[in-house]
Amino acid sequence: MAELKALVFDTFGTVVDWRGSLIAELTEFGRQRGLSVDWAALVDAWRGAYRPSMDRVRKGERPWTLLDTLHRETLDRLVQEFGIKGLSEDDLRHLNLGWHRLKPWPDAVAGLTRLKRKYIIGPLSNGNVALLLNMGKNAGLPWDTIFGSDLFGHFKPDPETYLGVCRLLDLAPGQVMMCAAHNSDLRAAQSLGLQTGFFPRPAEHGPHQKQDIEADGGWTVVAKDIEGLAARLGC
Numbered sequence: 001m002a003e004l005k006a007l008v009f010d011t012f013g014t015v016v017d018w019r020g021s022l023i024a025e026l027t028e029f030g031r032q033r034g035l036s037v038d039w040a041a042l043v044d045a046w047r048g049a050y051r052p053s054m055d056r057v058r059k060g061e062r063p064w065t066l067l068d069t070l071h072r073e074t075l076d077r078l079v080q081e082f083g084i085k086g087l088s089e090d091d092l093r094h095l096n097l098g099w100h101r102l103k104p105w106p107d108a109v110a111g112l113t114r115l116k117r118k119y120i121i122g123p124l125s126n127g128n129v130a131l132l133l134n135m136g137k138n139a140g141l142p143w144d145t146i147f148g149s150d151l152f153g154h155f156k157p158d159p160e161t162y163l164g165v166c167r168l169l170d171l172a173p174g175q176v177m178m179c180a181a182h183n184s185d186l187r188a189a190q191s192l193g194l195q196t197g198f199f200p201r202p203a204e205h206g207p208h209q210k211q212d213i214e215a216d217g218g219w220t221v222v223a224k225d226i227e228g229l230a231a232r233l234g235c
Helices: 018-033 039-048 050-058 067-081 089-101 108-116 129-139 159-169 183-191 226-232
Strands: 006-009 120-123 176-180 195-198
Touching: 006 159, 018 039, 018 089, 039 050, 039 067, 050 067, 067 089, 067 129, 089 129, 108 120, 108 226, 159 176, 159 183, 176 183, 183 195
Parallel strands: 006 120, 006 176, 176 195
Antiparallel strands: none
């Protein structure tokens, strides 16, 4: 790994706790508004639409669309399905921007700070640049740079995303490590020559998570969390 120069991170679920953050924020919003809603179910349904909505873009069924827009379209539908009444446009915009305010996992900031001393670090996420920038500022994530999907006009696992990072950093694929709590993300990166780092987030999807509990591929590095990854990389 002597040639390794940069680490890029999947973000939703890997660096930040999307589920716990959104449930907490929406529960407080509902308490203030006197709304009785199964917020956990709504958040799970919101995330459940994440991959299908992006796949329609990836398959060319609709033109390039920011993840913020896809999230908002799903939210508008779920508000109707869950029978939530009385929300203004400002309310809906505020709720949709909850994705910009996600909280980091406890090891994330400390681990990234250690890695930053030795490597270029940044998110490689399906989130758009504004989303990732706001999230990073809000959560205190010490990114050097941000690779949002709108830089490439593609969502992962399209090759244009992983190879786009290499192009923008002027690095060979083998000098870049994709880090994620999702084995499928690493398989796509590995197939293009990137190094890979895995650490699990067994609470990402709540108490009934069954996927990505452990590494299922021959990844370059496997660790417990981001601080463990830093230790494995000598940071």
